[in-house]
Amino acid sequence: MVNTNALTAKDWYDRGNEIKRAGNFAGALDAFKRSIKLNPEAAAPWIGLAKLLDANSQFEEARQCFLLAVSAEPNHLMSRQMLATSHQKLGYVIEAEREYYNAIKLEPNSYISYLGLGQLFEDIGKPEQSADAYRQAMKCAPNKQDALASLLELSKFVDIAKEIVQAESILAKLKNREKALVGYGLGKAYEQQKNYDAAFEAYNVANIARREDSGTFNREAFDSRIEGMMQLFSTEFFKARQGWGNSSKRPIFIVGLPRSGTSLTEQILASHPQCFGAGELNVLTDLATGTPDRLGNAKISWPETASYLSKQQIDELAEDYLDGSGKRSPDTARKVVDKQPLNFWHLGLIAMAFPNARIIHCTRDIRDCGLSIFTQNFNETQSWSTDLEDIAYYWRGYKRLMQHFKQISGLEILDVNYEYTVSDIEKQGRSLLDFVGLSWDEDVLNFHKSERAVQTPSRWQVRQPLYQSSKARWRNYQCYLSPLIKAAQTE
Structure with a gap:
């Protein structure tokens, strides 16, 4: 039997993650809190607690924990990124933008930070700034396609001719998740060009890829x-x-x-x-x-x-x-x-x-x-x-x-x-x-x-x-x- 009195802050943090994976919300919550009590100046247990609360739809409580994670370790990149996302989810637009830029200052080549910033600019109706952020994300991680897919969907507002060619050249080679993302984006770009046959084909490719990953619709269970x-x-x-x-x-x-x-x-x-x-x-x-x-x-x-x-x-x-x-x-x-x-x-x-x-x-x-x-x-x-x-x-x-x-x-x-x-x-x-x-x-x-x-x-x-x-x-x-x-x- 484990002597819990001898456990360190890191022990409790690791224990919290193990218990979380086992699906025990209350137990994981307790473990992360014990880790924080022993070492409140570490960002990781605050993040663990915040992610747990976020998964339980306790979004404001999660945001407060992300704030405390940043306070504990101001130069912790993940804390900044997750705080920005938490602000964004709850509509704190100014705060979210500030934190994405704080994260970029910490790591100028952060794909996640630029991707989040692009999504934030979409949320508030700024397509040009959104496109700039997505293009920066693409430079940071050329082999990741989320930013490309999001950029394709801005075809009504910005010139994406270069990105369309890029998407066409890689679509067939992508794994299902990214094939779906890029396929939907290409469909919207083609539709903006009034090329409806090509658009439908792209949408169909995307849906086939999604269906291969998520499975077919269970009509019997639906009816039941x-x-x-x-x-x-x-x-x-x-x-x-x-x-x-x-x-x-x-x-x-x-x-x-x-x-x-x-x-x-x-x-x-x-x-x-x-x-x-x-x-x-x-x-x-x-x-x-x-x-x-x-x-x-x-x-x-x-x-x-x-x-x-x-x-x-x-x-x-x-x-x-x-x-x-x-x-x-x-x-x-x-x-x-x-x-x-x-x-x-x-x-x-x-x-x-x-x-x-x-x-x-x-x-x-x-x-x-x-x-x-x-x-x-x-x-x-x-x-x-x-x-x-x-x-x-x-x-x-x-x-x-x-x-x-x-x-x-x-x-x-x-x-x-x-x-x-x-x-x-x-x-x-x-x-x-x-x-x-x-x-x-x-x-x-x-x-x-x-x-x-x-x-x-x-x-x-x-x-x-x-x-x-x-x-x-x-x-x-x-x-x-x-x-x-x-x-x-x-x-």
Whole structure:
């Protein structure tokens, strides 16, 4: 048996990493804290603690630990880089830029620092500075392709003719991860040139590479998940829990398929002085998946746990959500917008915890929405997004689930159609504000002038006045989109 009293700060740090790899969050947390107590002047245990908190979606707590890591060792490069990323994630733009430059001063040839700086400039709508940073990153590490892929996606704003040739010359030789990144980037560059056949081929190469790595979409598991939710969250289920939950009207949830206009809708709302756009939060997902721990029963998982949660536990969960979602919101914000599109999976939990919440359901022509999904590099959990047939299948299932919750949850749900929004922003803006209980404000018409950071693939679209080219984009690829065209015919 180990005599823990004899362990050094480094011993506790190493122990924390071992325990973390074993999946014991609480144990790793304790080990890193013990290491810090013995030697608070070392950056490594602060970083270990911060990364642990970040993985647990405790982003502000993680940021504070990164700050302490930098304070402990000001010349520690990783501390500076991770602090910059943490600032960026939470919207502290000025602080993030400063820390990236501090990291570059420490190591002028740091690929990671320049890559992060380029992404930051994208978030705040500065394409020229972003391109400069990406090109510097490429000089630092010519064999890494993340910066090249990101630069290709700036083709609407900067001249990237040289980089297109470079990407074409290496695409076939790349491993799947980088092949996907560069393929999506090339697709967007070709599309900007109106070379739609070449663009679709590049997108297809990217999706094949992603599918080889992440696997194919499991339709049977998807159907089972939907059926299970529809059976569990019934009229009787909600009747038995009438009067439960937090009465707050502050939360607004924007849901729908990705690329359905959720970023645009959030940007419109967030332009109102009394509304704060929190971005795509994972707080609700984390709370849902954490319900077994709340119950002290690891044998069942969400959504089965919903049946066992008590009124008090739902109240506590609601408070945890309000704490997690509203940390960065100003006191003047009467409303906080969570625009995680896939929260449509959690409408049952929302109905339990926030019966007075407003749900904005974004819809879009499946031909355009599906195409836009196909041309984006989503994370590996979204295996359905790499194949047009699977996108159409997922869309049908999602529609069934949305219709179910509309009928039985008791939630106030407003459908907001992307095409209608683009056609008449003022009419849709007034409808949105009325629905969420805010008075009209002209600022919502100037949403594209907002200086808030946007960290989604729609970052460039929401910084421009509404444009009609995003409507019927699918026609440029009509000969390739049979699954989506068939799906549209069933609406």
